[in-house]
Amino acid sequence: MENFDMSMINWSRGQFAMSAMFHWIFVPLTLGLIILVAIMETIYVRTGDEKWKKLTQFWAKLFGINFAIGVATGIILEFQFGTNWSNYSWFVGDIFGAPLAIEGIMAFFLEATFVAVMFFGWSKVSKRFHLLSTWMVAVGANLSALWILVANAWMQYPVGTVFNPMTARNEMTDFWAVLFSPVAINKFLHTVASGYVLSAVFVVGVSSWFLLKKRDTLFAKRSILLASIFGITTSLFLIWSGDESARQMADKQPMKFAAMEALWEGQTNAPLIAIGLLQKPAPPKTSGKYQEKEFAVKIEIPDLLSYMAFLDPNAYIPGIKDLVNGYTDPNSGVVEISYYEKMERGKEAIAALKGYKEALKADDTESLRLFASKFEDPAWMEDTFKYFGYGYYTEKTVAGLIPNVPVAFYSFHIMVALSGHFLALFIVMLIFTLKNKIDRMRWLHHIAIWTIPLAYLAGQLGWVVAEMGRQPWVIQDLMPAIAAVSRIDASSVQLTFWLFAITFTVLLIAEIRILLAQIKKGVTGGH
Amino acid sequence: MFESLSHLALQQYWWIIVSLLASLLVFLFFVQGGQTLIFTLAKNELERKMLVNSLGRKWEFTFTTLVTFGGAFFASFPLFYSTSFGGAYWVWMIILFAFVIQAVAYEFRTKPGNFLGQRTYEVFLIVNGALGTILIGAAVGTFFTGSAFSVDKLNLTNIFSDGSTTISSWQGPAYGLEAALNIQNLSLGLAVFFLARILGILYFMNSIQDETIFKRSKKHLMINAIPFLIFFLLFVGLLLTSSGFAVIPDASRPAMLWKIEMEPYKYLHNLLGMPIVLVTFLLGVVLVLSGIGASLFKSGCTRGIWPAGVGTVLTVFSLLMLAGLNNTAYYPSTYDLQSSLTIMNSSSSKFTLTVMSYVSLLVPFVAAYIVYAWRSLNKKKIDAAEMQSGDHAY
Numbered sequence: 001m002e003n004f005d006m007s008m009i010n011w012s013r014g015q016f017a018m019s020a021m022f023h024w025i026f027v028p029l030t031l032g033l034i035i036l037v038a039i040m041e042t043i044y045v046r047t048g049d050e051k052w053k054k055l056t057q058f059w060a061k062l063f064g065i066n067f068a069i070g071v072a073t074g075i076i077l078e079f080q081f082g083t084n085w086s087n088y089s090w091f092v093g094d095i096f097g098a099p100l101a102i103e104g105i106m107a108f109f110l111e112a113t114f115v116a117v118m119f120f121g122w123s124k125v126s127k128r129f130h131l132l133s134t135w136m137v138a139v140g141a142n143l144s145a146l147w148i149l150v151a152n153a154w155m156q157y158p159v160g161t162v163f164n165p166m167t168a169r170n171e172m173t174d175f176w177a178v179l180f181s182p183v184a185i186n187k188f189l190h191t192v193a194s195g196y197v198l199s200a201v202f203v204v205g206v207s208s209w210f211l212l213k214k215r216d217t218l219f220a221k222r223s224i225l226l227a228s229i230f231g232i233t234t235s236l237f238l239i240w241s242g243d244e245s246a247r248q249m250a251d252k253q254p255m256k257f258a259a260m261e262a263l264w265e266g267q268t269n270a271p272l273i274a275i276g277l278l279q280k281p282a283p284p285k286t287s288g289k290y291q292e293k294e295f296a297v298k299i300e301i302p303d304l305l306s307y308m309a310f311l312d313p314n315a316y317i318p319g320i321k322d323l324v325n326g327y328t329d330p331n332s333g334v335v336e337i338s339y340y341e342k343m344e345r346g347k348e349a350i351a352a353l354k355g356y357k358e359a360l361k362a363d364d365t366e367s368l369r370l371f372a373s374k375f376e377d378p379a380w381m382e383d384t385f386k387y388f389g390y391g392y393y394t395e396k397t398v399a400g401l402i403p404n405v406p407v408a409f410y411s412f413h414i415m416v417a418l419s420g421h422f423l424a425l426f427i428v429m430l431i432f433t434l435k436n437k438i439d440r441m442r443w444l445h446h447i448a449i450w451t452i453p454l455a456y457l458a459g460q461l462g463w464v465v466a467e468m469g470r471q472p473w474v475i476q477d478l479m480p481a482i483a484a485v486s487r488i489d490a491s492s493v494q495l496t497f498w499l500f501a502i503t504f505t506v507l508l509i510a511e512i513r514i515l516l517a518q519i520k521k522g523v524t525g526g527h
Numbered sequence: 528m529f530e531s532l533s534h535l536a537l538q539q540y541w542w543i544i545v546s547l548l549a550s551l552l553v554f555l556f557f558v559q560g561g562q563t564l565i566f567t568l569a570k571n572e573l574e575r576k577m578l579v580n581s582l583g584r585k586w587e588f589t590f591t592t593l594v595t596f597g598g599a600f601f602a603s604f605p606l607f608y609s610t611s612f613g614g615a616y617w618v619w620m621i622i623l624f625a626f627v628i629q630a631v632a633y634e635f636r637t638k639p640g641n642f643l644g645q646r647t648y649e650v651f652l653i654v655n656g657a658l659g660t661i662l663i664g665a666a667v668g669t670f671f672t673g674s675a676f677s678v679d680k681l682n683l684t685n686i687f688s689d690g691s692t693t694i695s696s697w698q699g700p701a702y703g704l705e706a707a708l709n710i711q712n713l714s715l716g717l718a719v720f721f722l723a724r725i726l727g728i729l730y731f732m733n734s735i736q737d738e739t740i741f742k743r744s745k746k747h748l749m750i751n752a753i754p755f756l757i758f759f760l761l762f763v764g765l766l767l768t769s770s771g772f773a774v775i776p777d778a779s780r781p782a783m784l785w786k787i788e789m790e791p792y793k794y795l796h797n798l799l800g801m802p803i804v805l806v807t808f809l810l811g812v813v814l815v816l817s818g819i820g821a822s823l824f825k826s827g828c829t830r831g832i833w834p835a836g837v838g839t840v841l842t843v844f845s846l847l848m849l850a851g852l853n854n855t856a857y858y859p860s861t862y863d864l865q866s867s868l869t870i871m872n873s874s875s876s877k878f879t880l881t882v883m884s885y886v887s888l889l890v891p892f893v894a895a896y897i898v899y900a901w902r903s904l905n906k907k908k909i910d911a912a913e914m915q916s917g918d919h920a921y
Contacts (some may be wrong), residue, residue, distance in 0.1 A: 004692075065634055071590065072630035076623050078597055079612060083620060086613025087683065087693050093605020094875045101602035102886050104595030109893045112587035113900045120584055125903050133900075164876070167783070168680035168694075169605075171876040347686065354684035360784075361681075392686055483683070486613035487693035492702060496620050503624070507631055510642035517640035 004482045008490035012084040013481060015497045017467070019076050021460055022504040026070035026511075028459050031145060031192055032199025033063045034138040036230060038131075045131050055219050057122075058523040059203070060134075062515060064119060069511045073504060084493065086486035088474050095161055095172045096151055103147035110140030145195070146188050153184035155475050156466075157252050163385060165356040165375045170478070183248055187466075190241035193234050194459050197422055200231030201448075201455035204429055206519055208445035217439055219523040225433050231426035239419055243308065250309035250317070253476060255401070256469035258320045259408040261305060264292050266319040266327060272304035276413070278406050290399035292321075293406060320402060339393075339401055342477075345384045346391025352384075389478045400472055400480075408469040411461040418458040425451055529884040535782065537880035538870040539852060541603035544887055546847035548596040549667070550840040553719060555589035557730045557832070558582050560723030562629075562656035565649060568731065568743050576637075576914045576921075579652070581734045582727075583633040583921040584904055588897065590630065602883050606678070606873035607858055610695035614676050615666065615703025622662050629655035633921045657720065664719030666703070668712030670850040671766055671794065673859035675699055678866040698862045711769070714762040721755035722815075722839065729822055729832035736908040745823065752819050766849075767795040772859035774869050782871035787856050787864045797853045804852075808845035814838025 037059045044052035078100060082089050089096075117125060117133035125133070160177030161170040172178065204227045207220035250257045258264075261273055276298035280291070303313035316329045318336065326338030356371035358364075374380050393401055425448060432438040472480040529537065561582045569575035601608040612619050628651040635641045636648040675698035685692045699705060706712045728744045728751065735741070771793020775786045790796070798805050818835025821828045851857035856867035874880065907913075914920055 065638070068631050068634035071587075072627045075590070075594055075626050075630070078594060079619060079623055082601070082608040082612025083616055084613070086609040086695055089601065089605055089609035089613065090680075090694055091683070093601060093608060094879050097598065097602030097605050097608070097875065098879055098883055098886075101595070101598035101883060104591065104598040105886060105889055105893060108591045108594055109897065112591040113897050116584050116587065116904060117900050120904055124906065129903070166781070167876075168683055172879045172882070175878075175882045350684045350686055354681065354687070357681045357684070392692070483692050485693065486609075486616065487691050487696040488613070488616050488702060489700075492616055496616075499620075499624065500627075503627060506643070510631070510635055510640075513640035513642050514635060514638045517638065 005490060006482075008488065008493055009482055009485050011490055011493040011497055012485050015084060015493060015500065016077075016080055018497065018501055019073060019080065019504070020463065020467070022508070023070065023073040023077055024459060024463055025456060025508065026066050026073060027145070028195035028198040028456075029066050029202055030063065030070050030141050031195030032197070032230075032234070033059060033066070033202065034134070034141055035196065036199060036203060036227060037063055038134045038138045039226065039230075041131050041134050045127055051218065052222075054523055055222060056134075058219070059223075060118065061518055062206075064115075065511060065514050065518065067115065069507055072507065076500060084486055084488075085474065085484050088479065088484035091169050091479055091484070092154075092158075092161075092475055094167075094169055095154060095158075095178060098172070098175070099147040099151040099154075099178075103144050107140045107144035107147060110136055111144065114140065142192055145192050149188045149191055150179055150181075150184045152466075153181055153187040154178055155473075156187075156470060157181060157183040157248075158475055158478060163375065163381070163388075165353055165372065166360070168353060168357065170475075183252065186241055186245050186248060190238065190245050191462075193238040193241055194462055196234035197231060197238050197419070198455040198459055200227045200234060200426065201422055201451050203227035204231065204426070205448045205450075205452040208448035209519070210522065211439050212442060212445045212449075214439075216523045221433060221438060224429055224438060228426045228430040228433065232423065232430065235419065235423040235426060239423070242416070242419070246308055247310070253470060254318055255320065255323050256403065256408065256465075257309065258318065258323060259403045259405045259469055260412040260465060261317075262293065262295070262405050262409040263305075263317060263319040264321050266317055266322040268306065268314050268316045268330060269303045270305035270309075270315075270317040271300035271302045272308060273298050273409075273413070274301055275299045276409070278409060289396070290324075290402055320405070324398060324402070339390065339398055340395060342387040342390040343393050343395070343398075346387040346389060346393075348391075349385045349388040350391040387477060389473065389475070389480050389483070392480050392483050400482075403469050403471045408465055411464040411468070415458050415461040415465065418454055418461075422451065422455065422458070529881045532881075532884075534874075534877040534880070535871065537877060537884060538603075538874045540884060540887075541599075541874065541880055542847075542851045542857070542870045544890075545596065545600050545603060546844050546851070547840075548592060548599055549847060550843035552589065552592045552596055552663075553722070553843045554726065554836045554839045555585070555592055556660050556719065556723035557726035557836070558586045558589045559656040559659050559727070560720070560725065561727030561730060562652040563720075563724060564727055564731075564747065565652060567747060568728070568740055570739075573911055573914060574737070574740055575649075577735050577737060577740065577909050577911065578731060579633065579636065579649075580914060580921050581731060581909045585730075586629065586633060590626065593626065599883075603875055603880060604868070604870065604873045605875060606695075607868055610676060610678055610868060610873075611666075611674075611858060613693075613695055614697030615669075615674065615706065616697070617701065618662055618666055618703035618706060621658060622666075625655045625658040625662070629659070636921055656723070660720040660723045661716040662707075663716075665706050665709075665712040665716035667719075667847075668709065668715040668762075669706050670847070670857055670859075671769070671771070672706075672709050672711050673772065673861035673867070674703070674706065675862035676860050676866060677863045678860070678868070711762060711765045714758045714765065718755060718758035718762055721751050721758060724751045725755055725819060726832065726835060726839065729818060729835050732822060733829045733832045734905060734908055736910040741829075748819065748823055752823075766846075767798065768792065769794065771797070772856035772864070772867050774854040774856055774871070776854060783869075785869070785871065787859070787867045787869070789864070793855065794849050797849045797855060800853055801848065804845045804848045807841050807848075811838045811841030811843075811845060815842060 040056040044056055114133040114136040118137055121130050159181045160174035162173050164171045203223050207223040210216045210220035277296045278293045279296040306315040307313045316331050318327050324339045328335045352371055352374050359368040432441050474481050474484045565575050565578050569578050632648040632651040636645055678695045680694050682692055682694050728748045732744045770789045770791045773788050773790035773793050775788055777785050814834045815838035818831040822831030851870050856869045858868035860866040
């Protein structure tokens with residue numbers, strides 16, 4: 001990797017991660033809160049009860065504050081694909097650009113247009129048109145999630161494309177395969193579900209604060225009732241789609257799956273680690289190129305990992321070392337080649353592209369035909385080109401192909417544990433609400449309030465697993481981050497990193513303070 | 528229906544779509560222009576509140592159009608996305624920064640607990656209005672004047688040697704900021720800036736019911752019209768007398784490999800060679816001028832924004848047609864002529880352009896509901912009474 005400016009690459013990664021994480025502070029609330037707002041407004045329109053209108057307006061106001069900063073942090077993400085990941089933008093722009101454009105045309109205009117009606121239209125348009133507008137904002141927000149997640153899923157599991165050596169990029173051949181890729185569908189469902197759960201936690205938590213302060217109690221109880229039902233439904237859905245997602249990962253991104261469980265050695269009847277603490281082994285256990293981390297403490301559930309991954313308790317789960325060194329599945333006898341072999345094949349693919357391009361430049365039709373025939377041969381594409389991205393690595397840099405294991409492991413396990421907590425909270429809240437005892441449960445109010453930051457944490461951790469777990473790939477197996485970047489200097493990226501990190505932090509502080517001030521005003525405390 | 532079109536026809540279709548989005552964006556820059564005038568046209572808080580709120584109902588359209596323009600450009604001409612954004616890094620980053628701070632400014636400006644204070648958010652609006660328009664204008668200027676970069680897809684295979692693996696590389700340390708030193712780029716940037724201010728003024732005259740603001744707007748319309756005309760004429764003069772980057776068709780090779788050559792008076796030739804564009808351009812200019820003229824000289828005229836807006840769209844659109852059609856490289860490289868981007872060598876595949884063309888059929892529906900929502904919100908003009916009523920105001 002002597003060719004690569006690792007400082008610039010890591011700052012670019014950092015900048016993308018930082019802006020994506022900031023963006024994800026605001027988006028999940030937008031996704032779910034708008035649905036709750038729309039449901040509240042629907043009840044208002046159906047019953048004519050002004051109290052529901054007040055409640056709708058209260059939550060809509062919080063939505064609006066959050067929405068603005070979501071927009072602010074979103075624009076940089078779109079353009080960053082170009083500014084910092086220039087090679088990426090060309091290499092897969094033929095597929096990746098489409099969902100971004102569709103997101104703009106289909107979703108953003110819907111949101112932008114109707115959000116204005118939602119805020120300013122109360123006294124200007126009819127009740128029904130206003131309600132329709134609110135629902136349109138909800139549809140727009142969720143549609144935008146669909147398209148960007150389709151794009152993200154494609155990076156994790158590239159489908160519906162073929163590589164064209166003439167243009168030196170992947171070109172789309174099947175739009176529906178990209179849109180209805182099982183990974184895309186699941187990623188969409190799981191991600192929006194996490195937004196719904198977070199929104200339900202937010203509403204339950206904020207309402208609990210009102211109960212604690214004995215203010216706006218009717219409004220708070222109505223909000224809790226609605227949000228806890230919404231929360232239970234979406235939590236179950238979240239857990240189901242998460243399970244599905246793990247299964248897909250075991251199949252399509254086995255390295256991420258192994259890292260998530262800190263599984264170094266593969267095994268059949270693999271147990272699931274329920275709780276575990278990783279430590280550096282003493283003396284350091286290294287294979288010369290990368291360092292393993294052992295468990296200091298762990299509690300396992302036998303067979304569960306195998307079952308989770310392949311619905312078969314006997315299934316073999318390859319560990320990180322097996323993936324690197326190659327392995328034979330003891331059940332099926334299927335042989336998986338090593339990363340070293342993949343590097344060789346990747347280099348062959350890169351050399352073929354080089355040969356093709358040079359022949360094209362030199363107008364050497366003979367060799368052009370020779371190289372072109374490789375790219376036209378499905379067997380060569382499947383055996384060799386498939387590993388194009390591995391060609392950027394060498395034996396010396398093989399550790400670069402392994403994601404950060406502790407980060408993946410802890411993020412995943414904490415996220416899963418938290419999702420259980422959320423479900424339990426909603427159930428308890430609902431039970432006490434139905435028993436009409438909710439306003440007396442002060443301890444529960446405290447828990448609900450403190451669950452709000454936990455919901456944000458869980459969402460962030462989910463993205464950490466998804467994105468850091470797949471490193472170094474920006475496109476699974478085809479393009480690593482080192483080959484995806486722009487050619488700019490590290491100091492420029494550092495400067496923009498801090499520019500945006502500081503700006504976003506300041507805006508976040510402003511946002512939180514404004515939100516708190518609005519909440520303190522309460523539902524009936526005027527505008 | 529799009530399947531039957533040739534790749535070239537699809538590339539032209541998409542150049543037209545992207546140009547249309549860019550033209551609409553310049554029209555919608557009335558928001559940005561208006562933002563730079565919130566202290567000039569308003570002398571007290573109530574007046575400023577009217578200005579900010581009239582813009583605040585529209586800013587998202589501009590923002591969304593910018594984002595959609597970016598997405599559409601990415602989907603249709605990804606090599607532009609990777610070359611320009613990844614090279615002219617600082618220009619785009621500053622533009623992005625200017626839009627980031629705008630997005631929160633309206634919502635946060637008057638909210639209690641907003642941390643930075645009302646003035647700061649107002650300064651954000653002004654910074655966005657000035658930087659956004661000037662820099663985007665100057666960046667578009669480089670479509671005609673060129674930038675120093677090289678594109679070599681062979682770089683992707685540079686694992687066997689020491690070279691960079693990045694396909695597009697920018698030359699020089701300024702990462703795009705050097706564009707502002709070119710008089711032609713700068714004159715376009717400033718023309719866009721003053722045009723945005725003119726459109727902003729015309730929008731205020733149309734959407735706010737207030738005698739004082741109306742009078743002041745009229746006065747400042749003249750003040751901004753003069754520099755606009757100077758910079759616009761300077762830009763057009765330089766453009767039509769300059770050499771351009773011509774694509775030389777060569778039937779024996781694929782269009783993406785066609786050579787680029789300098790051609791004297793290329794843009795003038797393009798204008799005369801495409802009579803429809805010539806007519807559109809002239810019509811656009813006349814409409815902009817008539818919108819300004821009517822608002823200046825016809826007493827009580829509040830509708831100047833419409834001819835001026837339509838004229839803006841037509842003028843910008845026709846300029847972009849000069850940049851990309853008629854065998855012209857729309858994003859030329861002055862460092863390596865053959866690295867210049869044309870609609871043929873920088874576009875998406877035929878398949879993707881076909882898919883996206885179907886998506887483009889949604890645009891009329893989008894436009895229809897925008898018009899409907901716009902009209903239902905603008906039925907009643909903004910006035911002091913509404914601002915004081917406290918119904919969700921910025």
